[in-house]
Structures are given as C-alpha cells and as structure tokens.
Amino acid sequence: MKEPRTWRRDMARIGGESLLVGSGHVVGAVGSIVSVKVLTTYLSPEQYGQFSLGLTAAVLTGQILSGPLSAATTRFFAPSTESLRLEPFITATFDLLAHFAGIVLTIATLCGLVWLLHPSIIVATLAVALLLSLITGAEQILDSIQNAARHRGLVAWHLGLGPWLRFACAVALFKVAGTTTVSAICGYLFGASVLLLSQYGFFRWKIGKPRLTRADRADARDLEKRMLRYAWPFGIWGIFTSVQLASDRWALGIFQDLHSVGVYNVAYQLGYYPVLLASTALMQVASPILFATAGDASEVSRVRRTRSAALRLSLISVILTTLGFIVLLNLDRDLFGAVVGPGFRGATIYLPYLFLAGGVFAAGQFAIHVPLIEFDTKGALFTKITTALIGTALNFVGAAVWGVKGVVGATLAFSFLYLVAMLRLSRTRSNGQQTR
Secondary structure, three states: OOHHHHHHHHHHHHHHHHHHHHHHEEEEOOOOOOOHHHHHHHHOOHHHHHHHHHHHHHHHHHHHHHHHHHHHHHHHHHHHHHHOHHHHHHHHHHHHHHHHHHHHHHHHHHHHHHHHHOOOOHHHHHHHHHHHHHHHHHHHHHHHHHHHHHHHHHHHHHHHHHHHHHHHHHHHHHHHHHOHHHHHHHHHHHHHHHHHHHHHHHHHHHOOOOOOOOOHOOOOOOOHHHHHHHHHHHHHHHHHHHHHHHHHHHHHHHHHEEEEEEEHHHHHHHHHHHHHHHHHHHHHHHHHHHHHHHHHOOOOHHHHHHHHHHHHHHHHHHHHHHHHHHHHHHHHHHHHHOOOOOOHHHHHHHHHHHHHHHHHHHHHHHOHHHHHHOOHHHHHHHHHHHHHHHHHHHHHHHHHHHHHHHHHHHHHHHHHHHHHHHHHHHHHHHHHHHOO
C-alpha cells in the first residue's frame, strides 16, 4: 500500500533534482555553443579541423577508459556507503584512476617522443589531447562520486562552469602564445585542470580523505577487482557505440556532400540534442537513486522494486516523447526556420522525427538499468555491440540510398531497435531471477 506514495515522493524528488542538474547542463550547452562561435573566429577552418580531431581523440579515450570507471563509481557508491565501506570504495576508485592515468601518460609520452623525432602539429595536438582526456576523466569520476552522493548543486556548478572555463582559457592563451591549434587545446587542458582542482577541493570537503585500517585495505583490493569486472564491458561496447554515434555524419560526408552533413547536423542539434540533454540530466539524478534502492542486489524485493522504477521511467519517456512528437508535427515550420540560416530551412522537416528518436533512445537507456542493477554488465555486452553495429550499417545504407532523409530514418529505426533490445534484455533478467 505504501509503494504508490513512495513512488510519487521519489518522482517529486527526482523532478526537483533533475531541474537543478538540468540547469547545469543548459548553462554548459550554451557555453559550448558560444565556444564554437569564438574559436571559429580565431582559428582557420584547417586549424579548427585539427582541434576537433584532437577533441575526438580525447572523447574516444574517455569512452574506453574513464567512462567505464565513472559508471562503476556510480553503481558501487550506494552499497559501499550502506555497508559502511566508504573508505575502501574511495581507495579502490583512486587506485583504478591511477591505473588509467598510467596508461594515458604512457601513450602521451610515446606521442611526445614521436614529435621529438618528427615534429608535427597533429602529433603535438594528439599528445595534449591525451593529457586533456586524463584530466577530464578524473573530473568525470569525481563528478560521479558527488552525483552518487546526491550533491546536486556541486554537480550542476561544475557542469555549467566547465565549457565556459575551457574556451576562456584557450582565448587567453591565444593572446600569450599565438593563435594555433596547440594553443587552443592547451587552453582547454588548463581550463580543465582548474576545474579539476575545484572538484577535488569540494571532494575533500564533502567526502573527505579515507583513513584505512589493514582490513579496509583488503576490502579495497577486493572492491577494486569487482569494480573492474563491472567496468570493462562499458569500455568494449563504448568503442562500438562511439562509432555508431559518429557514423551518421561520416556516412553523409562519404556518400553525399558537406551540405547534407550541415543540414542533418542542424536538424540533429534542434531535434535530437535537446531530448538527449534532458534525458542525460534525468539519468544523472535517477541512476544513483535506483542503485541506492537496489543496494548490493542481494535482496530480491529491493531489486524488483528498482526494476519496476526503471521500467516506469522508460514508459514515461515514451509517453512524453510521443506527445512532443505530435505537438511538433502540428507546429508551423516557420517557427523553427527563424532560428536557422536561410540555407538550412529544409532541415526543419526532420525535427519531429529526430525528437522522437531521441526520446525513444532515452527510454532504452532507462531500461538498461535492469541488468546494471544486478551488476551484470557482461550480460548486456552482446546486445549493446549488436545494436551499435546494426545502427552503423543503417546509417551508411540510409545515407547512400536516400541521403539526409535516409539517415534520419536510420536514426529513428535504430532508436526503436535499441528500446526493444533493452526491454528484451530486462525481461530476460526478470525471468532469470524468477527461476533462481
């Protein structure tokens, strides 16, 4: 009898915290847009292209290394605090972060040696980009702990501050060292370092420094192994999902032209991106609550309650997205045309469909919490890789045959495929638990 009231209370709390975290995302998104305007004013198209490739390398490194560790910290924080093992958890997290730093620094050093032998702007940019991935990875992990601890104000502050700080430092470095690609990415590195110092200061204030006993050190080593087992599938499927996310634009560039890429990108930014932004904010708030409810997944009743909540969030996402899709279909296209240049007015016909695709994909992201609740990331590996490969193939076929329209259709088809696959995966987990 108490479950509906508990659910309503939790949803009200999630809604309030989502608005706070969402405000950080919005401020950060505006900063990202402004940074594009400012940096493209200073840099030539060739320089900006080199800079973008450097950032891509940093993002890919994060997807494979720091992203999985961030996911593990979010999942293991609640059961660790519940079992009074916060000190071993913090120690295990920092040990894994040190391993990640060692890998990145080794690769960056090799790039530095190559640059000494054969000086190249691209190699220098790649070396600095790897250092940037290390700093932003550490930021992401500290942010994950603060988010799991539900310090939403701090999370929103750093989300909003980051993009503004990075490009401001880049512009400042232009004045000192000249307008170059390396100056731009070094500015990003300096800005990210300042942000990391802020995050670490707040971390020491809110969480504190762990004080370990001998037994705690043994627990930390055991927890480190468990976190690594949980995290590595994220790194594997992150390679494939990164390719899938970039394949729409690459496919249009290969089979069509740069104009098609531009039209699609505008439609994506106005239709898909706002939904992605809102769902990411909600996910940041909901995930720690779901994981805290499930605990260490040893109690069947808690796991069932958490699974039910995750699937309800998935259903709510589908309902809200469908309503938004209907509204967008009936709005005057001239309203959207007012926010884009004359050459991009044709992109407005794709907005409702990309909005729908974004919401359906978000529903799938909520559904995948079911295996994550039970620490079964390996069980989701095949499904995540398969859907990413199919999505990539759909983008290339759509671009080759129908151009922008085909890629929009492929994005929509992939989103529904992803949702069905995640729901099937969650049902398999549910049936498996019932038979145990």
